[in-house]
Amino acid sequence: MAKAIGVDIGGTGIKAGIVDLEHGTLESDRIRVPTPKGAAPADVLAAVKEVLTTLGVQDSNLPLGVAFPAIVKYGKTLSAANISKEWIGFDAEQFFEDGLGRQIHFVNDADAAGVAESRHGAARDARGLTILATLGTGIGSAFLYDGVLVPNTELGHLNFRGESIEKWAAYSAMER
Template identity: 35%
Template sequence: MSPHEAPEPSPRKKTARETAAPGPRTLAIDIGGSGLKALVLGPDGKPLTERQRVATPKPSTPKAVLGALKKLLEPLGTFDRVSVGFPGVVEEGVTKTAPNLHKSWAGFPLAKELLKVTGRPTRVLNDAGVQGFGVIEGRGVEMVLTLGTGMGCALYVDGKYVPNLELAHHPFRQGKTYEEYVGNAALKRVGHKKWVKHVQRVLEQIQPIWNPRKIYVGGGNSKLLDIPLPENVQLTENVAGLLGGFALWKDEPVPR
């Protein structure tokens, strides 16, 4: 798909790293239930800019979110392509579900609409899937859980992503789904100490079913896990949800 013409963002003084890093620059966007985040990655997949963040609009309709993203991107300078992590099921750039956003996201052509906004080719993947690409080792079965507004989940086999695994909405216990048990609403309802026990139970349930070699736990609320974790469980930095955006373009040749 050929990029549409779009006006260039306001000029911004380039850092020494930007000047010394020729090649495609990837705008990485993370759409969350509570926040929208973005930064630009260099041709080596490392950040060229500081992370920008704004609150997710309420109501979080596609129009409102796209408007907020346009303002969010202004200080980030130029880029050649766009990667987006979205909190729901995504098929070929179209968002199918968005449990923690407005219902009007069902069937929304996000990749196409962001192409119009940015003038750059865009790829969209489930947000937990993108986060995993920022941390996985690419060996055996690896799993990612994100703890934030809801609960995200992604599964990889030898580095290959299994798309749209929505474990969060599967029944877990006491008539609640995984997300209802460990999402942000549960944290507020039961308090920190009891919520941590809920997360422990989720990890215990996952281990004998999926038998992952490693489980990576991220998301804004993962920092609250102040307890010893199983040896194969690793906490990750929240920025992984942006850094993983580079992998969405790994099949594209790097210009020489």
């Protein structure tokens, strides 16, 4: 059974677990810690190390994917919503590889969810356009056409009444 470690960095929480890649199922407990206030790169890396230590992963050959709430291109973060502006233009993949001492795969969080949904969820074998929306601290989105990802669609960056749509429609808006 092929497995991987998944880490999801969000605006309010950082989660990790071991996933069965064939079935798309969680094979471990889901570990969560709060996202550090300000979400600066060094603080986020420390929190990721904490969830991985708590998860108890000893096998450094197990693939590690990190999902992040930003536009990500070639491992670099090009935006920063609900996180430190230090992430803009930051070589995040290299930063995490250096900090964790291993190779990782660094992607947009909603894109990761969209690909998982198209492989294991309701969008499996779907033809045409599939749109996935994530509602959390912010709003994320993934577009897939015939199961192929159109990366970094980021509908959460739209404006409404002169402000980010996230102020009005994210899960965090409901909590206010």
